[in-house]
Amino acid sequence: MxxxxxxxxxxxxxxxxxxxxxxxxxxxxxxxxxxxxxxxxxxxxxxxxxxxxxxxxxxxxxxxxxxxxxxxxxxxxxxxxxxCDGCGGEDNRAAVEEMLAAMQRANRTKLLVVGGAPNSRDELKSLCGQGCELRFLTKDDRPGRRTSDSHVAWADVVAIWGSTQIDHKMTQAIRGPHVITCAQRGVAALAQSVARHVNRER
Ligand SMILES: [Zn+2]
Structure with a gap:
């Protein structure tokens, strides 16, 4: 343990x-x-x-x-x-809204998030709402190589979130031009990384 x-x-x-x-x-x-x-x-x-x-x-x-x-x-x-529960949440909300807008402009609708802390995943999910298609892959899912490959192929953007929460072997198998890494744990940080990536891609 x-x-x-x-x-x-x-x-x-x-x-x-x-x-x-x-x-x-x-x-x-x-x-x-x-x-x-x-x-x-x-x-x-x-x-x-x-x-x-x-x-x-x-x-x-x-x-x-x-x-x-x-x-x-x-x-x-x-x-x-x-x-801060007062403004910290607002920062997250604003960053996620910006991310969703950037994804929409770039015609990217499918976001796969690998890892991340459980609280942060919940918050991201509720902030995204119906704004994008969102999937999560965590070490608790124990995805085999084939499962993780199919998720990666499905996604328009793959974000590996918070390196400590996920198996190194698993992240190594997740590769591609649409894969980004966000070392920071916060929801706003993740949303900003995704937004930057899709803005750059356009
Ligand atoms: Zn505050």
């Missing part, structure tokens, strides 16, 4: 530094870890992220985001804008 440092899982959820202790306490409260532990099994990460989402609302320094967070009911943690 693979495990990761709890501090990393917390930082990814915007609960790094001074907020880590509160995040850790929330994970203990949810029964996902206990005092003294420093690592957490990878198969608990999704549950940990939902526990953290349930416990905290994250707000950046902007007054509008803080006010919104104060009204939320969940405990407020101060985070960088990229983790």
């Amino acid at each position: 693979q495990d990761v440092p709890i501090a990393d899982a917390l930082a990814r959820a915007g609960l790094g530094g001074a907020n880590a202790e509160r995040g850790f306490a929330a994970l203990c409260g949810a029964g996902l870890t206990r005092p003294g532990k420093t690592r957490i099994a990878e198969n608990k990460i999704a549950a940990a992220q939902s526990a953290l989402r349930a416990a905290f609302v994250r707000a950046c320094h902007k007054p509008a985001c803080r006010e919104k967070a104060q009204r939320d009911g969940r405990a407020v943690v101060e985070t960088a804008a990229e983790h």
